[in-house]
Amino acid sequence: MDRVVNFSAGPSAMPLEVLMRAQSELVDTNHAGISVLEMSHRSKAFEEILSNTKQLLRKLMNIPENYKILFLQGGASLQFSMIPLNLLQKDHEAAYIITGSWSQKALKEAKKVGQTTVTATSEEDQFRQIPDLSQITHSKNLSYVHITGNNTIEGTRFTHLPKTDAPIINDWSSGILSEEINVSDYGMIYAGAQKNLGPSGVTVVIIRDDLIGHAPDGLPTMLNYETHTKADSLYHTPPTFGIYMIGLMLEWIDSLGGVKEVERRNREKASLLYETIDQSTIFHSPVKKEDRSLMNVPFKTDSVETDRAFLHFAAAKQLVELKGHRSVGGMRASIYNAMPLEHVERLCGAMREFEETMK
Amino acid sequence: MDRVVNFSAGPSAMPLEVLMRAQSELVDTNHAGISVLEMSHRSKAFEEILSNTKQLLRKLMNIPENYKILFLQGGASLQFSMIPLNLLQKDHEAAYIITGSWSQKALKEAKKVGQTTVTATSEEDQFRQIPDLSQITHSKNLSYVHITGNNTIEGTRFTHLPKTDAPIINDWSSGILSEEINVSDYGMIYAGAQKNLGPSGVTVVIIRDDLIGHAPDGLPTMLNYETHTKADSLYHTPPTFGIYMIGLMLEWIDSLGGVKEVERRNREKASLLYETIDQSTIFHSPVKKEDRSLMNVPFKTDSVETDRAFLHFAAAKQLVELKGHRSVGGMRASIYNAMPLEHVERLCGAMREFEETMK
Ligand SMILES: Cc1ncc(COP(=O)(O)O)c(C=O)c1O
Ligand SMILES: Cc1ncc(COP(=O)(O)O)c(C=O)c1O
Ligand SMILES: [Mg+2]
Ligand SMILES: [Mg+2]
Ligand SMILES: [Mg+2]
Ligand SMILES: [Mg+2]
Incomplete structure (x- = not known):
């Protein structure tokens, strides 16, 4: 596969x-x-x-x-x-x-x-x-x-x-x-x-x-x-x-250049994902801006059904393990060090595409 | 290697x-x-x-x-x-x-x-x-x-x-x-x-x-x-x-046929090694016959120097990790399930060869 x-x-x-x-x-x-x-x-x-x-x-x-x-x-x-x-x-x-x-x-x-x-x-x-x-x-x-x-x-x-x-x-x-x-x-x-x-x-x-x-x-x-x-x-x-x-x-x-460079990449990845969430009309972040994690990014729509539809939509694009923790619901993207920017871009692309299909 | x-x-x-x-x-x-x-x-x-x-x-x-x-x-x-x-x-x-x-x-x-x-x-x-x-x-x-x-x-x-x-x-x-x-x-x-x-x-x-x-x-x-x-x-x-x-x-x-067959192999390997030790004039087993482990076989010569010489001799033949635990000394061959009979034969061959060199 x-x-x-x-x-x-x-x-x-x-x-x-x-x-x-x-x-x-x-x-x-x-x-x-x-x-x-x-x-x-x-x-x-x-x-x-x-x-x-x-x-x-x-x-x-x-x-x-x-x-x-x-x-x-x-x-x-x-x-x-x-x-x-x-x-x-x-x-x-x-x-x-x-x-x-x-x-x-x-x-x-x-x-x-x-x-x-x-x-x-x-x-x-x-x-x-x-x-x-x-x-x-x-x-x-x-x-x-x-x-x-x-x-x-x-x-x-x-x-x-x-x-x-x-x-x-x-x-x-x-x-x-x-x-x-x-x-x-x-x-x-x-x-x-x-x-x-x-x-x-x-x-x-x-x-x-x-x-x-x-x-x-x-x-x-x-x-x-x-x-x-x-x-x-x-x-x-x-x-x-x-x-x-x-x-x-x-x-x-x-x-890669040590933790300094890894941090730079992590900030870049996280910014991109949070921007996509914040700009989206259907996805939102439950977390206060100043305290947002660079590693684990929960996000939600306003309905459990739409969350579920997005998870399916993403899975069809090989974007997996996006389900949020049962105590929080919605989605969670964990974007640890190993996750390249390109993969976060694919997620953001899928989010925008999904939003289009919802219009 | x-x-x-x-x-x-x-x-x-x-x-x-x-x-x-x-x-x-x-x-x-x-x-x-x-x-x-x-x-x-x-x-x-x-x-x-x-x-x-x-x-x-x-x-x-x-x-x-x-x-x-x-x-x-x-x-x-x-x-x-x-x-x-x-x-x-x-x-x-x-x-x-x-x-x-x-x-x-x-x-x-x-x-x-x-x-x-x-x-x-x-x-x-x-x-x-x-x-x-x-x-x-x-x-x-x-x-x-x-x-x-x-x-x-x-x-x-x-x-x-x-x-x-x-x-x-x-x-x-x-x-x-x-x-x-x-x-x-x-x-x-x-x-x-x-x-x-x-x-x-x-x-x-x-x-x-x-x-x-x-x-x-x-x-x-x-x-x-x-x-x-x-x-x-x-x-x-x-x-x-x-x-x-x-x-x-x-x-x-x-x-392989389950534990029954693995046990048969283990008994065969252990018998071969204990026989080699018992028949040897320089190696001996410290352990009472009825209680001997099928997995871990300690053996010794009468001197620390000869033990050491054997460990070198064996290592030169790619037989490694034979040093006994520090509390017991001598040699120990662990012959767990994964060890094929052929490898135990190689050890026994090396023991006999070493014994020859000591004559
Ligand atoms: C912040 C935090 N603490 C503790 C744990 C528990 O770790 P473990 O499952 O290795 O015991 C986890 C995750 O699994 C975690 O994310
Ligand atoms: C019989 C026996 N008990 C306990 C231990 C200790 O195991 P561990 O190092 O995994 O704690 C070992 C070996 O390492 C052992 O052989
Ligand atoms: Mg939003
Ligand atoms: Mg927590
Ligand atoms: Mg003997
Ligand atoms: Mg013990």
Whole structure:
């Protein structure tokens, strides 16, 4: 079958070059005489992959030396528990800024562990914006402030950070490597790989080293960040193929000119799509302009039937996985790093064409 | 580079046919127009992969309908904690039979959760055998009895099960699908995929359904088996590519004639290798004959220097990853399902040739 244009929110489209490179190496990787799928995680061949991947991520995100990089299993969802289990100190609170379903899930897990506080939420506004952060104050005994930097489902993104002395922890699953940020503004950044980084099954954790080593006794060994930092992600068998694929994705980003160039492309793609939506008389964006995500673009018509008709219309043009999340409805186009401008143009073209047929 | 013969204990050799099939489909899988790496876990295309993989495992292992099959993240190592967190009831004990480093690690995590008891151990014997199980008695209020069915490091395997009314839980990471067993003898069987099943990053859990649903409140959602059984391994993003690869491995086993034929091959390979070791005047097996693993075969000479010389000798013949685990020393040949008889013959030939050079 011809290659289709895949707007999935994750696992999501990967660059054809990266897939072809992985394909060409799948039986014999890096001239090792075996596949990366068969490499012992303790072998030189794999340790080289691991260390190169880590170094390249450090370079591309400009990660300071006092931050550790981990490749873990369990998805961002397991981080929702690992974060409070490791970092929520006794007699302290964890603050959550609630901007969508993922932050709600993160909060739910933290509540099982200790004291939490919601310092801002845009729930009353159906999460159509990021709450005003200039107003909020944070108490003194906070272990951390948790944000969802890009809201995959609702299509919003943080452009400012809350003011706080506590470490800010960012679930950046759907934003990582999409734009330049200052890592040292955060105590920890984490991301499931299956959007901008690679296949599902690897979670990248970037954590400031002073936050490690304070977990309570009795915490399961596998849930303690210290276990994995001490062993350099090799305490047990890591998801080796996923780490290898992240390496290929990072090399591809590097070859384009790094995150700066990727951000330029992402802004270009997102502008085009939002303009098309805003200019359209039938499609509209539910999201406040200033807070619109560069990665996940929800849009709707005024009727469920018209939404459905558009989804069919688009699918016939090989534009797939455009259905919005069930909690939001309508359409959602996820346009991660791997999505070329040309594919966004095809979507915009289809939207205009569909609008014509509706006249 | 020419393909080498890879005796790694895991991640380990995969059948060349399986790798070539994965390679041929890597850019366009099952004619979906995208790679399996890019498929949404909620897509029809992926749900078909998931359901086929599960069905085929059920068929090959003859898993009764009252057992659930889960594909989780976190490796067997995370199961060491999930098992007691889910199954160790209040006022009950968990019994562990200690047969090597992996059972010790499993016990260590259970101790953090509740009351444990060691009902048998072969530690005083450096784990060269499985302890005599006919003698042991289990108390009445046991939540489960945990065994390590195949000891990857020490090269032993259970051929009898302890007598108990409590559910037996088997860490079968290095044994799954290597020989026929009766699943209903167990409450739960679990295995990291990276030996007989596929790439690292997926853990298969086969669990009797009456054991599910008794976890204490407050357990992190991701650590509760019920979360994953209710959502059919789709509570969050599963390791999609790993599940796909397991599917290909299972199809390969099926094409050979199923587990019965695979077991016949494994017994043939293991016999050949143990005979070569036993007949050799310089190599010997540390393991008691009746308890020898079909999958992991440790062997030694009388000196560290000769061991090292042999490892070099073998590597020159493209026989790699034969170094024993650091806790045991010497050599270890892991000869999982994917290893053809011919490769074991090459190893045996190299051992005899090396012995000649030593005369
Ligand atoms: C922002 C965000 N957080 C968390 C998750 C959950 O990640 P996972 O499914 O890998 O656990 C997702 C997406 O899937 C996400 O988009
Ligand atoms: C018997 C056994 N149990 C547990 C493990 C740990 O598995 P993982 O590294 O996937 O956590 C292994 C091997 O790696 C093993 O051989
Ligand atoms: Mg969200
Ligand atoms: Mg409009
Ligand atoms: Mg062992
Ligand atoms: Mg001998």
